């Protein structure tokens with residue numbers, strides 16, 4: 001299982017995930033390449049979650065030639081993917097290639113960049129839209145957001161996802177790039193969540209951006225800057 005245990009988070013170490021992340025970090029990767037890279041990264045992360053965290057079961061199958069025993073992944077129908085608008089949209093598109101029958105939730109949660117980061121390293125978060133499926137105790141919930149910086153967005157999203165719902169069997173917070181401060185905050189406030197990321201970067205700058213990071217993921221994917 002190419003997941004490296006780092007105490008506060010599991011780092012997905014698939015070589016193609018690292019390769020793809022390096023391509024989208026490059027400032028010369030334009031909108032289409034960036035968006036496609038996020039889709040690809042989502043697909044790889046989905047396969048890694050299946051490989052590392054989901055069980056298989058033996059099943060009897062009949063090929064055109066004879067009966068044999070095969071293996072199937074258990075619980076693929078009990079997956080919930082939460083899309084944190086907007087930067088997670090291409091990332092989720094990739095995840096859905098691994099989990100095509102997932103139930104989907106959408107939360108529009110954005111940092112108030114004008115208010116800025118406070119002295120505790122947190123941003124005010126504006127939530128405009130929440131539409132979540134019912135979550136059951138059998139579900140594997142994956143909250144996807146390519147960037148986990150201060151953790152302000154993710155903690156707000158988790159509050160909504162866990163509000164008045166049973167605890168799912170597995171709860172994954174999946175990011176492409178994360179900052180140590182954000183991982184620590186989410187781990188501290190939501191110890192029931194497993195934090196998965198492709199890279200734990202160095203630090204946050206004074207504007208709350210991940211360094212070295214990849215810039216503003218939403219702006220790069222949606223060409224709004």
Ligand SMILES: O=P(O)(O)OC[C@H]1O[C@H](OP(=O)(O)OP(=O)(O)O)[C@H](O)[C@@H]1O
Pocket residue numbers: 084085086087088109110111112123145146147148149150151152153154182208216217218219
């Ligand atoms: O950990 P945090 O400090 O909360 O930062 C991470 C958030 O910032 C980005 O979203 P942004 O607010 O830029 O919205 P966008 O996706 O619409 O660009 C990113 O997609 C995360 O949701």
Ligand SMILES: O=c1cc[nH]c(=O)[nH]1
Pocket residue numbers: 087147149208209210211213214215216217218
């Ligand atoms: O570095 C960062 C931090 C938050 N959101 C981004 O898109 N990038």
Ligand SMILES: [Mg+2]
Pocket residue numbers: 087216217218219
């Ligand atoms: Mg943004």
